[in-house]
Amino acid sequence: MADDKDQPFLDDIDALEAEIEAEEVADEDGLLTPEDMQAEIDALKDRLIRALAEGENIRKRAERDRRDAEMYGGTKLARDLLSVHDNLSRALETIDDSLREQAGGLVEGLELTQRELLSVFERHRVVMVAPEIGDRFDAKLHQAMFEAPVPNTQKGSIIQVMAPGFTIGDRLLRAAHVGVSSNTAPAAEPKKTDAET
Structure with missing residues (x-):
């Protein structure tokens, strides 16, 4: 009697014997019966349909990969160039009228x-995300660098923009760095003057 550990081996032998018996279905002249031929045709049709579907899936995947490479291939370079943009912006922000006259x-x-x-x-679909003060904080596009209670602001509104963000295609390269209001009191309404009352 065979052990349980020998069972997979015995199952493989049984499967092999079943295949051999299926091949021996041919009659004495070596020809298959019409039913066996139809089964073989059906099996070949099924394999052909699966191969065509797999080929189509591979073609679609290759096309999608090509489009992604075209759109997002420069992501690393674009991300590295963001610091160049930031440094130029900082340099331009420090220029005053006297320096503008001198140089x-x-x-x-x-x-x-x-x-x-x-x-x-x-040109390479890298777009600046430049929120305005008072805009609503959006975690998908903005990164809160700090929170502060600022009078006359709503909780979650942008109170300062430190650096713009950038997207490439529909992906975020860098979130805009912003300060966000943590004000819990509602914004005060402006007082009416004597002329308005």
């Missing part, structure tokens, strides 16, 4: 460089 060409060159960088971003 007008340099300032203009910095502004043109930043515009060209944004133009290149736009």
